Amino acid sequence: MNTEITVHPKLQHCGLTTGNLDAMLDWYRKVLGIVVHARVNAPADSPFKTVAFATNDEVNHRLSFFETPGLPSDSDRDRHARVQHIAFEYKSLDDLLGTYLRLKTLGIPLLWAADQFIQTAMYYHDPEGNIVELNVNNFDDDWAVTEQLQNLPARLHVNIDLDKVVAARKAGASPWEVHERAIGGEFTPDASYELHTTRW
Amino acid sequence: MNTEITVHPRLHHLGLITAKLDEMTEWYRKVLGMTITQRAKIPMVARMTHQGPPFSGFAFVSNDEMDHRVVFFEIAKAEIDPDKRRHTGLQHVAFECTTMDDLLGTYVRIKNLGISLMWAADHGVAFSLYYQDPDHNVVEIFFNVYGSPLTATEYMKSARPGMPSQIDPDKLVAARKAGAEPWDLHTRAVAGEFAPAEPWDPQSHF
Numbered sequence: 282m283n284t285e286i287t288v289h290p291k292l293q294h295c296g297l298t299t300g301n302l303d304a305m306l307d308w309y310r311k312v313l314g315i316v317v318h319a320r321v322n323a324p325a326d327s328p329f330k331t332v333a334f335a336t337n338d339e340v341n342h343r344l345s346f347f348e349t350p351g352l353p354s355d356s357d358r359d360r361h362a363r364v365q366h367i368a369f370e371y372k373s374l375d376d377l378l379g380t381y382l383r384l385k386t387l388g389i390p391l392l393w394a395a396d397q398f399i400q401t402a403m404y405y406h407d408p409e410g411n412i413v414e415l416n417v418n419n420f421d422d423d424w425a426v427t428e429q430l431q432n433l434p435a436r437l438h439v440n441i442d443l444d445k446v447v448a449a450r451k452a453g454a455s456p457w458e459v460h461e462r463a464i465g466g467e468f469t470p471d472a473s474y475e476l477h478t479t480r481w
Numbered sequence: 482m483n484t485e486i487t488v489h490p491r492l493h494h495l496g497l498i499t500a501k502l503d504e505m506t507e508w509y510r511k512v513l514g515m516t517i518t519q520r521a522k523i524p525m526v527a528r529m530t531h532q533g534p535p536f537s538g539f540a541f542v543s544n545d546e547m548d549h550r551v552v553f554f555e556i557a558k559a560e561i562d563p564d565k566r567r568h569t570g571l572q573h574v575a576f577e578c579t580t581m582d583d584l585l586g587t588y589v590r591i592k593n594l595g596i597s598l599m600w601a602a603d604h605g606v607a608f609s610l611y612y613q614d615p616d617h618n619v620v621e622i623f624f625n626v627y628g629s630p631l632t633a634t635e636y637m638k639s640a641r642p643g644m645p646s647q648i649d650p651d652k653l654v655a656a657r658k659a660g661a662e663p664w665d666l667h668t669r670a671v672a673g674e675f676a677p678a679e680p681w682d683p684q685s686h687f
Contacts, residue, residue: 282582282585282586282589282654282657282658283582283583283586284586284589284590284593285590287511287513287514287587287590288514288578288583288586288587289513289514289544289545290513290544290576290577290578290583290587290622290623291544291545291576291577291579292492292493292494292495292545292550292574292575292576292577293492293575293576293577293623294492294574294575295492295495295571295573295574295575296571296572296573296574296575297569297570297571297572298568298569298570298571298572299569300569311487313487313489313490314487314488314489318634318637318638319637319638319640320640321640324644324683326644326683326684327644327683327687328566328683328684328687329687334637336634337489337490338489338491339630339631339634340630340633340634341606341625341630341633341634341636341637342637343492345572347572352567352568352569353567353568353569354568354569354570355562355564355568355569355570357562358562358568358570360558360559360560361498361559361560361561361562362497362498362499362500362501362559362560362561362562362616362617362618363497363498363559363562363570363571364495364496364497364498364570364571364574364618365495365496365497365498365552365554366495366496367492367495367496368492368493368494368495368496369490369491369492369493370490370491370492370493371488371490375482375483376483376488376490378482379482379483379484379488380487380488380490382482382484383484383485383487386484399548409569409570410569411569411570412496414496415490416490416493423546423547423548424546426547426548427518427543427547427548429548430518430519430541430548430549431518431519433519433521437534447482450482451482477535481535
């Protein structure tokens with residue numbers, strides 16, 4: 282067996298600890314469409330009470346949840362090395378925008394949305410305050426995204442008001458035109474996002 | 482556009498906050514083969530005036546066709562949470578090998594680099610190796626013993642996952658080199674044949 286040349290294993294799932302498993306599963310079902318394939322009592326000497334394995338695609342689990350009832354979030358998390366966000370990718374701008382409207386109807390508040398040159402992304406807090414990013418690439422080709430990332434403009438992103446983007450898209454703008462108009466500043470929100478008071 | 486039926490987006494990447502950008506990108510390069518697609522510093526003036534992100538720098542890295550699989554955000558004061566196990570957050574992030582030999586070969590390669598294993602187990606569905614990155618984030622590298630993701634899903638739905646069978650990967654490597662097929666290794670691991678001489682404490686390792 283090869284023990285010298287680096288093998289590239291593929292990102293497959295994330296595990297999250299939680300103090301409230303039901304609230305987490307409900308939120309991820311509503312937002313990402315997950316189903317739970319297994320929900321098991323953890324063995325007696327495990328540090329957790331319940332473990333749930335959930336997915337929204339063909340892989341057996343994309344998210345695993347480790348519950349210790351009442352486990353608090355880190356009140357000092359601004360001072361700690363940690364996960365900043367977990368990201369999920371849509372195949373089309375319409376899937377992203379349609380999801381934005383669906384989540385808005387469900388009363389799930391948006392934290393931030395921006396055109397980041399490589400992608401258009403929106404951000405939400407899950408019930409534990411973890412940040413979930415939902416994105417769509419601005420390029421159809423994955424390698425073009427890599428090229429854009431290697432040649433990133435200094436301003437990094439342009440904030441967008443997704444309602445304005447939806448209106449432009451419904452008026453017939455193609456996804457690429459939406460991207461060009463977004464970085465041109467046409468969809469800038471009237472009231473700026475409260476980025477520096479949001480818990481990132 | 483569809484605004485009612487739930488669309489299923491695919492897991493794409495995760496972002497990590499770190500004070501050790503160089504150490505982290507180096508560790509992810511050595512362990513997972515990640516290369517840097519983009520690395521930049523955020524000008525101080527942008528941070529002080531809230532005109533930019535609250536980071537001093539970032540690095541986007543990937544080990545496959547995606548532009549990034551992990552993005553590191555640098556915050557110089559970010560420390561390891563001493564109470565990590567008593568706070569909600571990331572429990573681990575997992576990466577999949579396509580063959581058992583890739584998993585075992587990677588174990589040997591990483592060991593030769595002097596990076597120590599945290600623990601290892603046969604979970605019934607996968608052989609998993611666990612490592613801690615320089616910030617003590619837990620990185621799992623695994624091989625699905627069922628091959629097909631759909632068969633692994635069937636296994637999950639059968640709700641058999643229980644206590645993992647702890648394994649000593651060196652014993653697995655020896656058995657594999659002696660000719661055992663991955664499924665045989667799985668059967669023998671579950672029977673306890675490859676248990677480590679000193680078991681890992683679930684309270685501090687799982």
